[in-house]
Every structure is written in structure tokens, then in C-alpha cells.
Amino acid sequence: MNKHNIQLQSVTFQLDPLTDKPTHCQIDMQSFKHNNHQLSTIILQRNNLNTIICPVLALWTYRQMRGTIPGALIAFPNGTAISRSYFNSHLQRALLWTGLDTHRYKSHSFRIAAATHKALLGFSDEEIRIMGRWHSNAFQKYIRIPILEL
Secondary structure, three states: OOOOOOEHHHEEEEEOOOOOOEEEEEEEEOOEOOEOOOOEEEEEEOOOOOHHHOHHHHHHHHHHHHOOOOOEOOEOOOOOEOOHHHHHHHHHHHHHHHOOOOOOOOOOHHHHHHHHHHHHOOOOHHHHHHHOOOOOHHHHHOOOOOOOOO
């Protein structure tokens, strides 16, 4: 077991009392690379503009399908955590299936997307640094804001 895996019980949802659907998701990370002792919390907000790509609704649906076996959040049906190599190989297969360039996208692309998304939403450098658990301004090289050319 990888001590850095997010555990099922570390993910909580705030539900809208009218729809019983999540409005927010909180992920408490007990341990992560470069820090084994400090709790880090990530809060995701529901994307009401495009629910098809909403990470909160996707995680909500996955968690309902995953079941309640304690252990790693991202796991096989028996509760065994999915390894990084398994994730990477299946990400590559999914990219091939969709016709996307497998050389342009890796598992690290999710960190790039998160930093870019927060920058586009107007989050400050400090907020992005905390969210991504960066101790320097290295995150700035991940932000990929398209430039409009007129």
C-alpha cells in the first residue's frame, strides 16, 4: 500500500438539500510526496456551467459505484489500490481510443490542468501554490493560459 494514496474516508461531499446532489467536495490528504506530517485539504466546487466535465459530480458518481470497502479511494473492486503504472497505462489507452496524442498527455497533466484552471478562475499565486502543495513558484511553469491573437 502506498502511504500517499487518498483514502475513501478522506473524501466528503456537501450536498444541496433541494437536489441531494453535491455542491462541493473536500479531500483531506494525510500524506503526500515531500510532506508526511501536515494535513492538506483540497476543496472542489461543482461546475454548474458544464456538469459533463464536473470533477465533483464525476467523483460523486465514482464513489457511489466504488462501494464502501475501506482503503484507497481509487481502487479495484476488491479494495486494492490502483498503482501509478496501472493508471498511466490505462490513461494512455484512453487517449489512444479518443484519438488524442499520447505524447502530449501524461498523469502529470492533471496538475497542469488544475493550476491552469485555478489561474483562469482568478485564484492568486499563493492560493494556487497551497492547492498544489508547491513551496516555490515552480507551479507558474504549469499554467497554460491560451493567448488570443487578433
